[in-house]
Amino acid sequence: xxxxxxxxxxxxxxxGLFLACASFLGLPINGFSKPQQPNPKEELLVSPGEIGxxxxxxxxxxxxxxxxxxxxxxxxxxxxxxxxxxxADLIHINRATQLTEAALAKSWKISPDGLQYTVKLRQGLxxxxxxxxxxxxxxxxxxxxxxxxxxxxxxxxLIVAGKPITVQKVDAATLIFQFAKPYGVEERLFDGWAIxxxxxxxxxxxxxxxxxxxxxxxxxxxxxxxxxxxxxEYVAGQKLVLERNPYYWKTDANGARLPYLDELVxxxxxSADAQVLRFQSGETxxxxxxGAENFSVLSRGQRGYTMADAGPxxxxxxxxxxxxxxxxxxxxxxxxxxKWFREVRFRQAVSAAADRDAIVRLVYQGRGSALWGPVTxxxxxxxxxxxxxxxxxxxxxxxLLKEAGFSWSTAAxxxxxLQDSDGKPVExxxxxxxxxADRTKMATLLQDDxxxxxxxxxxxxxxxxxxxDRVTQTKEYDAxxxxxxxxxxxxxxxxxxxxxxxxxxxxxxxxSHPSTTWEAEIDRLMEQQLATAGYDQRKKLYDRVQEIxxxxxxxxxxxxxxxxxxxxxxxxxxxxxxxxPYILWNVEQLYFRNGPENASR
Amino acid sequence: MTRPRKLTKWLVALVVLHGIVAGAGFFAPYxxxxxxxxxxxxxxxxxxxxxxxxxxxxxxxxxxxRLREGSFDQYEEDNAAAIPVHxxxxxxxxxxxxxxxxxxxLFGTDGARIYLLGSDAYGRDQLSRILFGxxxxxxxxxxxxxxxxxxxxxxxxxxxxxxxxxxxxxxxxAELFLALPWLYLLFALRAFLPLAVSPFKxxxxxxxxxxxVGWARPARLVRxxxxxxxxxxxxxxxxxFGASDIYLLRRHxxxxxxxxxxxxAAILVPQFVLAEMTLSFLGLGVPEPISSWGNLLTSLQxxxxxxxxxxxxxPALAIVPFFLGYLGLASALQQRSGAYKIxxxxxxxxx
Numbered sequence: 023x024x025x026x027x028x029x030x031x032x033x034x035x036x037x038g039l040f041l042a043c044a045s046f047l048g049l050p051i052n053g054f055s056k057p058q059q060p061n062p063k064e065e066l067l068v069s070p071g072e073i074g075x076x077x078x079x080x081x082x083x084x085x086x087x088x089x090x091x092x093x094x095x096x097x098x099x100x101x102x103x104x105x106x107x108x109x110a111d112l113i114h115i116n117r118a119t120q121l122t123e124a125a126l127a128k129s130w131k132i133s134p135d136g137l138q139y140t141v142k143l144r145q146g147l148x149x150x151x152x153x154x155x156x157x158x159x160x161x162x163x164x165x166x167x168x169x170x171x172x173x174x175x176x177x178x179x180l181i182v183a184g185k186p187i188t189v190q191k192v193d194a195a196t197l198i199f200q201f202a203k204p205y206g207v208e209e210r211l212f213d214g215w216a217i218x219x220x221x222x223x224x225x226x227x228x229x230x231x232x233x234x235x236x237x238x239x240x241x242x243x244x245x246x247x248x249x250x251x252x253x254x255e256y257v258a259g260q261k262l263v264l265e266r267n268p269y270y271w272k273t274d275a276n277g278a279r280l281p282y283l284d285e286l287v288x289x290x291x292x293s294a295d296a297q298v299l300r301f302q303s304g305e306t307x308x309x310x311x312x313g314a315e316n317f318s319v320l321s322r323g324q325r326g327y328t329m330a331d332a333g334p335x336x337x338x339x340x341x342x343x344x345x346x347x348x349x350x351x352x353x354x355x356x357x358x359x360x361k362w363f364r365e366v367r368f369r370q371a372v373s374a375a376a377d378r379d380a381i382v383r384l385v386y387q388g389r390g391s392a393l394w395g396p397v398t399x400x401x402x403x404x405x406x407x408x409x410x411x412x413x414x415x416x417x418x419x420x421x422l423l424k425e426a427g428f429s430w431s432t433a434a435x436x437x438x439x440l441q442d443s444d445g446k447p448v449e450x451x452x453x454x455x456x457x458x459a460d461r462t463k464m465a466t467l468l469q470d471d472x473x474x475x476x477x478x479x480x481x482x483x484x485x486x487x488x489x490x491d492r493v494t495q496t497k498e499y500d501a502x503x504x505x506x507x508x509x510x511x512x513x514x515x516x517x518x519x520x521x522x523x524x525x526x527x528x529x530x531x532x533x534s535h536p537s538t539t540w541e542a543e544i545d546r547l548m549e550q551q552l553a554t555a556g557y558d559q560r561k562k563l564y565d566r567v568q569e570i571x572x573x574x575x576x577x578x579x580x581x582x583x584x585x586x587x588x589x590x591x592x593x594x595x596x597x598x599x600x601x602x603p604y605i606l607w608n609v610e611q612l613y614f615r616n617g618p619e620n621a622s623r
Numbered sequence: 624m625t626r627p628r629k630l631t632k633w634l635v636a637l638v639v640l641h642g643i644v645a646g647a648g649f650f651a652p653y654x655x656x657x658x659x660x661x662x663x664x665x666x667x668x669x670x671x672x673x674x675x676x677x678x679x680x681x682x683x684x685x686x687x688x689r690l691r692e693g694s695f696d697q698y699e700e701d702n703a704a705a706i707p708v709h710x711x712x713x714x715x716x717x718x719x720x721x722x723x724x725x726x727x728x729l730f731g732t733d734g735a736r737i738y739l740l741g742s743d744a745y746g747r748d749q750l751s752r753i754l755f756g757x758x759x760x761x762x763x764x765x766x767x768x769x770x771x772x773x774x775x776x777x778x779x780x781x782x783x784x785x786x787x788x789x790x791x792x793x794x795x796x797a798e799l800f801l802a803l804p805w806l807y808l809l810f811a812l813r814a815f816l817p818l819a820v821s822p823f824k825x826x827x828x829x830x831x832x833x834x835x836v837g838w839a840r841p842a843r844l845v846r847x848x849x850x851x852x853x854x855x856x857x858x859x860x861x862x863x864f865g866a867s868d869i870y871l872l873r874r875h876x877x878x879x880x881x882x883x884x885x886x887x888a889a890i891l892v893p894q895f896v897l898a899e900m901t902l903s904f905l906g907l908g909v910p911e912p913i914s915s916w917g918n919l920l921t922s923l924q925x926x927x928x929x930x931x932x933x934x935x936x937x938p939a940l941a942i943v944p945f946f947l948g949y950l951g952l953a954s955a956l957q958q959r960s961g962a963y964k965i966x967x968x969x970x971x972x973x974x
Contacts, residue, residue, distance in 0.1 A: 295926035315927035318695065380660045384744065387695035451819035456906065459925055463744060466911050470658050470745070480819040481911055499818065 064146035065128055067272045069280065072595050074613030076278070079285035080593070082308045082606070083297045087290050088262065091245065091253065092236035093216035094166060094174045103603050107264060107286060109216030110248035110271075112141055112160070113209045117599035117607035120403070120511050122209050126155070126217055126248060126271075136204030136555045141212075143195040148269040149219045150252035151243075157191045162220040162227075164189045172233050179211065183553070203553045206560050207514050219246040238262055250281040250610035262288045272610055282613035301327070307593060310604045312586040313460060314387040320588055327590045332598035334391050334400035335585040339464060339505035340577040341376075341452065343369065345529040346497045347537060359450055359500055362442060367426035369575040371419040374412065375471045381581045385463045389586060393579040395568045396519075400582070400600045401511045404561065406568040419475055430476050440476035449478040450500035453492065456483035458505075464580060465503045494531055503580075504528065509602060513551065513564045520548050520567060529576045540574050592616055630959060633952040640944055644757035648717030651751035652731045652739075656912040657715070659736060659746030662688070664696040664932050667741040667749075675702045683708045687735035696931070706735050741934035744922060747912075749934060753941050756914035760903075761945070763829050763915075764896035768888055770834025771895075772841055776884060779845025780872055784853055794846070797839035805836050809907055822909045829902055829909075833895050841887045845880050852879045882960035889953035893946045900942070916941060 088101040093109055096102050114125040124130075126147065131140045147155045167174045168186050180187050185202040192198060205211060222244065226232050236245060238256040245253045248271070251264035264286040272280040289306060291297045298316045301309040302323065312320070321329045343363035344356065352360070362368045378392035391398065394412070397405040412418075427443040440448040452468065454461045465481040472479045484492070492499045506526070508515045518524035522536040522545050536542035544567050551563040571577065587598045587605055595611045598604050643650055670683045684705045688698035712731045719725040731737070740749040782793040809832055820828070852858060858875050866874070896916070902908050903917025911918070919938035922928045928935055 298926055313927075315925065315931075319927045319930055377660070383695070384660060384663050384746075453818070466745065467658075467660075469912065470656075480821075482818050483906060484818075 064271070065144040066279070067124065067144070068277075069272050069274060069611060071274065071608075071611050073274050073276050073278075074282040074595060074611065075615075076282050076284070076613070078283055078614040079287055080283050080308065080609075080612060081287045081289060081306045082310075083289045083291040083300055083306045085292060085294070085297070085311070087259070088238055088288075090237055091240065092233070093218070094172050095233050097175050099602075103606065104262060104264075104288060105216065106249070106603055107251045107606060107609050108247045108249040108253065111213055111215050112143075112217065113212035115210060115213040115510060115601075117601040117603075118597050120601065122213070127212070130209055132208065136208075137201050139199040139201075139209070140192075141197045141199065143197070144271060145195055147248070147271045149221075149246040149248060150267040150269055151219070151222075151246040152269060153219060153221050153246065155217070155219075155248065156194045157197050159217055159220045160197055161189055161191055162224060163215065163218045166218065166223070166227055166232060167215065171230070176214070204555045206552045206554050207512055208555065210510070210512055213510070217248055222246055251286050254285070260290060262290075264288075270610065274611070281610035283609070286609065301588060304590075307590045308605050309588045310585075312588065314385070314389045314583065314586065315459075317389065317586040317588075318387055326592075327588055329586070329588040330596075330598055331389055332585040332587060332600055332604065334398050334582055335507070335600045336398055336400055336509075336511065336582075337505050337507040338393055338396050338398055338579055338582050339461065339503065340393075340396075340579045341372070341465075341468065341501055341503050342529040342577045343501045344497060344499050345537075345576065347530070348497060353498075356498070356500070358442075358446065362428075362448060362450075363501075365426050366574055367422040368428075369578065371422040371426075371475065372472065373575050373578045374415050374419040374422065375475050376468060376578060376580060377414050377471050378581055379414070380467055381464050384467065385460050386581065386583050390581050390583040393582050395572055395579055396506075396516065396577070397513075397568060398582040400585075401508075403511055403557075404513055404564060406565040408565070409568055409572045414471075416474055423475065438476045439478070447478065448476070449480075451480040451482045453489050453499050453502040454481060454483050455486045455489055455504070457486055460583070461503050461505065468503070468580075493528060494525065502528070507602070511601070513548075513560070513567070517548055517552070520544050520571075538574075540570050541576075544570055630952070630955040633948055633955055637945075637948040637952060640948055641761065644754060644761055645720055647751075647754035647758055648719050648725065649727060650729050651748070651754045652714065652728055652737060653748045653751045654715040654717070655747060655751040655755040655914055657747065659742065659748075661690075662698075662736070662738070662742050662746040663744055665698055665738050665742040665746065666932075667934050668738050669700075670708065670737075670739070671705075674705055680705075680707075685732075685737055704735075706732050706737070708732055708737065740937050741932070743919075743935065744928075749919075749937060752914040752919055753916070753938050756916045756919050756938065757941060759826065759909055759913065759915035760896050760899050760917065760942075763826065763833065763899040764892045764894075766830045767833035767837070767895040767898070768891040770830065771837035771891055772884055772888055774834065774838035775841030775887070776845050776877070776880065778838060779842035780849050780876065780880070782842065783846035783849025784868070784872060784876065786850075790846070794843070797842050800836065800839045803836075805832070806905075809902065813907060820910070822913050825907075825909050829899055829907070832902075833898050836898075837891060837895065841884065841891070844883050844887065848880045848883055849876055852876050882956065886953055886956045886960070889949050889956055893942075893949040896942060896945065 084100045084103065086098070086100050088104045089098055090096050090101050091105060091108065093105050096105055110126055112125055112127040113122050113130060115121070116123050126143060127141045128144045129142045132138070133140075143155070143157060143160065149155060164180070164187075166172055167177060168180055170177070182201050182205055183203040188200045190198045190200070223232060223235070226235050239258065240253070242253040242255075247267070250267055250270050250272070252267045254265040255263040266281055266284050268279075270280055274280060289300070291300055294311075294313065294316065297306070297309060298312075298320060300306045302320065304326070309320075317329060317331075320327075344360065345363055348356070382388060382390045382392050392411070395406065395409045399405065423440065428448070429441050430438045431441055432438045442448060452465045454465045456462070462481065462483050469479045469481055489502070493502055493504075506516070506519060518526045519528070521527060522530070522533040522541045525531050527533070530537060533541075536545050547563045547567050551560040554560050554563065585598065585600045585604050589596050589605065592615050594613055594615045595608065596605065597608060599607055601607070665688055668685050668688060670685050672680055672683055674680060674684075684707045686700040686702055687704060687706060689701050691697040691699055708730055709732060710730050712728060713726045714728040714731045716724065716726055736748070738748055738750070740753065742748060743752065778793050778797070782790045812832075816828075853876060858871060861871055861875055899908065899915065900917035900920070903915045904920050906921065908917050909915050916938050922935055
């Protein structure tokens with residue numbers, strides 16, 4: 023993806039719509055089945071797992087209102103979380119196992135040269151309005167995603183080696199996807215492409231209204247999907263209510279059609295603290311995206327709910343310096359500072375001085391892990407184990423600085439100040455998002471760490487939007503502390519961060535040519551792995567990328583928080599995952615243990 | 624109690640309180656920015672005279688706290704090792720009253736650190752931070768009040784003495800200043816300044832803003848006094864002898880406004896300290912790691928801190944004795960002069 027999207031989730035930047043939303047599979051058509059009872063001609067998917075009880079409504083809070091319910095244009099996290107419960111894709115990544123599994127596609131075959139994917143749809147499936155699904159819907163879906171005038175943020179993922187993939191219909195249930203070059207992620211590519219109802223959208227598409235369609239206030243009748251829930255009611259500023267999709271194509275092991283829940287309610291609760299209070303008072307059933315502090319507050323007063331630490335997630339927090347080449351536009355002050363920032367030993371020294379353990383302990387209360395690279399311990403499959411986890415060492419930092427020509431001067435008050443080779447004191451500021459207390463805390467710890475090297479650092483908390491504007495547009499900043507959360511464990515989900523042409527290549531975004539040799543090498547490796555089949559080969563390439571990053575420290579990786587969630591004890595089948603959506607990924611299987619009467623309100 | 628004694632009592636109390644804050648380096652056991660990363664959110668320690676075996680010790684001591692196994696912020700007393708508190712001992716360097724380098728502290732310990740008022744998220748000593756924070760907040764309040772009274776007296780006297788269009792212009796300007804939404808203007812102003820403002824500049828900005836906001840009210844009061852004084856016989860007589868405007872203002876009129884200005888000062892200082900706290904609380908004050916009473920309270924914006932660590936509220940209590948002192952002083956001053964009513968409802972509102 024060449025396009026960056028940022029959106030705020032607790033002030034976090036989440037990148038990439040790569041393998042985006044969670045949705046589920048679809049099935050085939052069969053005319054006259056009564057929706058509630060599975061018809062033998064419907065090729066439904068039997069989900070393993072605990073058998074549940076039907077009924078009840080699940081209430082969950084969202085940090086903001088979804089901007090759209092249109093999978094084509096959804097770019098913000100909340101929109102995609104909601105759409106995940108309403109739509110389904112051909113092949114889906116199981117958030118718990120991180121492996122692909124059949125969804126709307128019953129089976130698929132990849133040709134030996136890796137260029138052709140033959141996908142078989144389930145028979146007899148229906149959209150949530152009862153209209154049958156067939157190969158024409160899939161054709162239509164990919165046609166509109168590829169249409170440049172729609173500006174689908176994921177569109178670039180369908181362009182391989184400069185050529186869009188082509189989709190052909192073989193028969194009503196078989197499709198062939200043709201690639202110009204083998205695609206490294208293989209069938210994972212299909213995750214997140216919600217299959218759209220042609221019968222509702224073809225006319226608006228021809229009239230050019232498609233991108234504006236399907237806002238939350240769309241009348242439920244004009245909306246249809248293949249996910250476990252369908253649109254019921256939207257109250258602006260308050261809530262979005264989804265109801266059970268009676269045509270959903272999954273059953274439990276007993277053959278009962280999923281989902282178990284009758285309703286799924288999203289409340290719009292803008293602040294993290296307010297979400298905690300709502301959950302504590304029993305108004306909401308589930309809470310996700312919790313900070314460690316609120317997690318421990320909730321853990322202390324447990325009554326009727328359970329808190330869980332799902333383990334290390336995929337979010338990585340890091341410090342980076344402004345390495346943009348600003349030419350004449352640069353202020354002399356920044357040019358002077360960039361001389362230090364460009365010095366790799368300076369960056370290495372900062373990294374050596376950072377007390378990562380203190381960050382994990384003081385910011386995450388121990389519920390997190392120190393990081394030396396972008397791949398978190400939550401992503402075992404792709405982490406490069408040979409990256410050294412060097413402990414904090416001020417001595418090493420001082421040696422590196424000395425080698426790079428820095429020196430120390432001691433003032434009258436015995437405080438030593440680091441100077442560059444021109445005798446200028448080393449002073450810079452670190453931007454953080456003011457809405458993210460965790461990162462401001464990290465920056466304050468770093469400030470103290472670097473003071474011990476004689477660097478004078480100021481922490482500047484800034485409103486998130488103006489921070490992103492400074493980093494990606496005006497580029498007026500010294501250093502910045504941010505976090506990114508990958509959507510998927512696969513390295514491709516962050517390709518936009520590592521390619522020098524990427525918009526999220528934060529330290530120097532959207533370059534026309536890689537400005538350093540190591541950036542050029544990363545570009546080459548990332549593009550190579552994109553077109554390489556087989557995990558082992560790709561892992562080798564990505565390991566090298568991690569090595570280069572660790573060596574050059576364009577980002578000084580600091581720490582990664584655990585995924586912390588909480589849920590009422592009455593909810594069963596909970597399997598919190600470290601991939602988003604942490605809990606709702608198996609929403610169709612969630613149920614209330616004691617039946618609907620114990621459900622909230 | 625007679626009036627002068629009351630006045631003296633309040634004055635002495637205030638001088639003592641300010642002395643403690645001015646000598647923060649001596650009264651505080653530690654450097655306020657020093658982090659003790661092994662002891663975040665440590666609750667206030669208890670100082671004992673009786674040990675666990677009920678033996679009395681003449682030297683106060685405390686038991687160090689250690690983290691409960693597997694916990695982040697739950698501590699328990701370690702009764703094994705009693706650590707005595709020493710008085711007048713050498714510790715961290717600090718400039719006494721801002722310029723005399725010194726190492727002497729009122730009290731301290733060898734070995735484990737003592738946290739009389741607990742520690743914050745980074746293991747910094749709350750007591751030291753509150754004392755040093757007071758320097759910033761009180762100085763901002765005092766300087767702000769100085770600027771305000773200077774401007775207020777100048778503008779009030781000019782308006783009252785000259786009258787006419789000058790009076791109209793200045794008083795309309797005063798009304799305009801009273802009506803401006805200062806907090807938003809300050810946010811806008813901050814957006815135009817460079818990103819990283821040094822602590823000193825941030826402090827100056829606050830003082831200037833506070834001082835600029837408040838002049839309208841004292842100016843109106845001074846104008847009222849001047850209006851009545853300038854018609855008094857001794858002023859007319861002096862003018863009859865050919866005294867100049869400047870001489871009249873300085874020699875005859877300004878002294879008459881003194882009691883109003885003094886009373887105003889006693890009211891404005893605490894108000895401006897509160898204003899500084901409001902601005903710092905919202906992140907417009909001096910930046911971390913320097914403390915002020917306002918930014919010490921910012922962590923309370925988080926729900927988890929609010930419900931978990933009660934000692935984080937303590938900086939809010941620090942202002943109480945100062946407020947009592949200043950308001951007591953104001954009322955004693957008012958009683959002494961008796962002539963002019965204090966506008967009791969006057970308050971500085973940041974919005």
